Amino acid sequence: MKTYQIFIGNAWKDSASGETFQSSNPYTGEPWAEIPKCDARDVDAAVDAAHDALYHGAWGKMSATERGALMRKLGDLVARDADALAAVEVRDNGKLLAEVSGQVLGVSQWLYFYGGLADKINGAVIPINKPDMFTYTLREPVGVVAAIVPWNSPLMLMAWKLAPALAAGCTMVIKPSEHTSASALEFAALVREAGFPEGVVNVVTGFGKDVGDRLTTHPKVAKVAFTGGEVAGQKIMESAASTFKRLTLELGGKSAQVVFPDADLDAAVSGGIAGIFAATGQTCIAGSRLLVHESIYDAYVEKFVASAKTAKMGDPMEMTTQVGPVTTQPQFDRILSYIEIAKSEGARCVLGGAAAQRPECGKGWFIEPTVFADVRNDMRIAQEEVFGPVVSIIPFKEDEEAYELANDTNYGLAAGVWTSSIKRATVAPKRLRAGTVWVNTYRAASFLMPFGGVKASGFGRENGIEAIDQYLETKSVWLSYAEETKNPFVMQ
Ligand SMILES: NC(=O)C1=CN([C@@H]2O[C@H](COP(=O)(O)OP(=O)(O)OC[C@H]3O[C@@H](n4cnc5c(N)ncnc54)[C@H](O)[C@@H]3O)[C@@H](O)[C@H]2O)C=CC1
Numbered sequence: 381m382k383t384y385q386i387f388i389g390n391a392w393k394d395s396a397s398g399e400t401f402q403s404s405n406p407y408t409g410e411p412w413a414e415i416p417k418c419d420a421r422d423v424d425a426a427v428d429a430a431h432d433a434l435y436h437g438a439w440g441k442m443s444a445t446e447r448g449a450l451m452r453k454l455g456d457l458v459a460r461d462a463d464a465l466a467a468v469e470v471r472d473n474g475k476l477l478a479e480v481s482g483q484v485l486g487v488s489q490w491l492y493f494y495g496g497l498a499d500k501i502n503g504a505v506i507p508i509n510k511p512d513m514f515t516y517t518l519r520e521p522v523g524v525v526a527a528i529v530p531w532n533s534p535l536m537l538m539a540w541k542l543a544p545a546l547a548a549g550c551t552m553v554i555k556p557s558e559h560t561s562a563s564a565l566e567f568a569a570l571v572r573e574a575g576f577p578e579g580v581v582n583v584v585t586g587f588g589k590d591v592g593d594r595l596t597t598h599p600k601v602a603k604v605a606f607t608g609g610e611v612a613g614q615k616i617m618e619s620a621a622s623t624f625k626r627l628t629l630e631l632g633g634k635s636a637q638v639v640f641p642d643a644d645l646d647a648a649v650s651g652g653i654a655g656i657f658a659a660t661g662q663t664c665i666a667g668s669r670l671l672v673h674e675s676i677y678d679a680y681v682e683k684f685v686a687s688a689k690t691a692k693m694g695d696p697m698e699m700t701t702q703v704g705p706v707t708t709q710p711q712f713d714r715i716l717s718y719i720e721i722a723k724s725e726g727a728r729c730v731l732g733g734a735a736a737q738r739p740e741c742g743k744g745w746f747i748e749p750t751v752f753a754d755v756r757n758d759m760r761i762a763q764e765e766v767f768g769p770v771v772s773i774i775p776f777k778e779d780e781e782a783y784e785l786a787n788d789t790n791y792g793l794a795a796g797v798w799t800s801s802i803k804r805a806t807v808a809p810k811r812l813r814a815g816t817v818w819v820n821t822y823r824a825a826s827f828l829m830p831f832g833g834v835k836a837s838g839f840g841r842e843n844g845i846e847a848i849d850q851y852l853e854t855k856s857v858w859l860s861y862a863e864e865t866k867n868p869f870v871m872q
């Protein structure tokens with residue numbers, strides 16, 4: 381067992397209560413880490429440290445160029461320790477090392493990119509329509525940011541918030557998921573080593589009801605950046621309302637991949653597999669609905685099942701493993717319950733449909749890659765987020781019907797399109813109501829490309845240059861050089 385401490389004001393501490401909880405390795409089902417169980421007292425200390433760093437400490441006084449340099453140094457340290465960070469993430473999360481390694485190096489990329497942008501944030505001189513006035517805008521940090529992070533890609537989703545927030549000049553309190561707290565605490569050690577002033581980055585661990593709730597109601601927290609489930613997202617919106625916090629919410633999805641009759645079938649099968657079995661289906665952008673044209677439906681289902689059948693399950697540390705365990709016991713139970721719901725609704729299970737009993741899966745929380753065919757879009761399995769390796773394949777006849785089906789969900793995070801027609805490749809992204817549309821590819825991401833959802837998938841955008849705007853306020857400055865004040869009883 382490894383025992384962790386929380387990180388406040390560049391110092392390691394136990395939780396105020398002294399209590400801890402355990403985190404387990406999803407591959408073995410065994411606990412491996414002891415994590416501090418924080419409460420409102422720890423949150424208050426972390427928020428005070430972040431507030432002081434911004435408004436009274438070194439960070440608020442530092443030039444943007446110096447901030448950027450620190451961020452790039454942190455990026456170097458993450459790259460130096462990438463293997464160790466990835467190993468911690470795999471142990472805690474069960475995600476494949478093959479994917480986690482890329483995500484950890486991505487943390488460096490995000491820090492380099494946003495570090496480079498830090499001193500390119502500028503307001504504007506406004507050529508005002510009034511005499512004897514000089515007017516300009518300042519772009520200032522929004523304040524203390526609470527980053528509430530889920531368990532599916534812990535370090536990567538933390539970096540998507542941390543990098544633009546630090547570039548904007550904000551300070552942060554990070555709350556990782558109670559299921560995967562370790563990697564954020566390992567990362568915090570690098571923040572200190574890089575030489576960040578105390579209080580700029582703080583990490584508190586614990587549960588949504590204790591830590592999350594205090595963070596989202598704390599009067600000194602100006603903004604909450606959240607990735608997670610729809611239910612928690614709604615609660616956060618309600619809590620944040622009392623203190624008018626800015627919000628970015630990146631919630632779930634029920635993303636559709638549309639396979640048109642002119643698609644390259646092998647590529648569309650491979651893209652379908654990438655959409656639902658990568659990360660064991662535990663991604664907000666999982667392509668959990670495959671809408672396939674009726675003329676190629678049977679051929680597609682046959683090829684898809686044949687390909688999914690060969691997926692190698694087992695130890696996520698093995699680079700050849702393709703489907704790892706699900707991250708948490710509650711998630712394991714939830715996925716199995718959705719499989720039973722789908723069966724009871726009359727969906728035809730053509731692959732999997734149970735917990736994996738393979739010897740290579742040991743005592744881990746493994747679910748067989750599961751394929752339901754002949755699903756109707758109004759079934760719960762096609763409407764609700766399962767967050768596991770379970771896909772619904774739905775036939776369609778006309779393009780128009782495909783767009784209607786794809787959009788017929790509360791969510792709007794992502795969509796995929798498979799076609800060789802330039803017309804369809806151009807029309808479909810316009811017709812699909814989603815924050816991201818991939819054409820002849822799926823699940824590509826970059827620090828350069830904005831990411832976020834519409835409808836119940838949330839609002840605000842992470843990544844890309846515009847993500848910085850989510851962490852800035854615009855201040856308008858009016859400077860008069862008039863010789864005399866006009867009538868003071870009317871608007872100037
Ligand atoms: N958009 C995404 O990437 C994710 C979506 N989900 C969806 O959410 C479902 C439930 O998963 P959970 O583990 O329960 O996710 P969750 O949304 O409850 O947890 C995400 C984070 O929010 C925190 N949190 C929970 N309730 C909170 C509250 N009231 N105030 C502040 N913070 C709070 C948690 O402690 C964790 O750090 C999943 O089955 C999946 O459908 C889950 C994780 C990531």
Ligand code: BAL
Nearest residue numbers: 403404472559707708
């Ligand atoms: N570390 C993920 C599994 C858990 O302890 O919830």
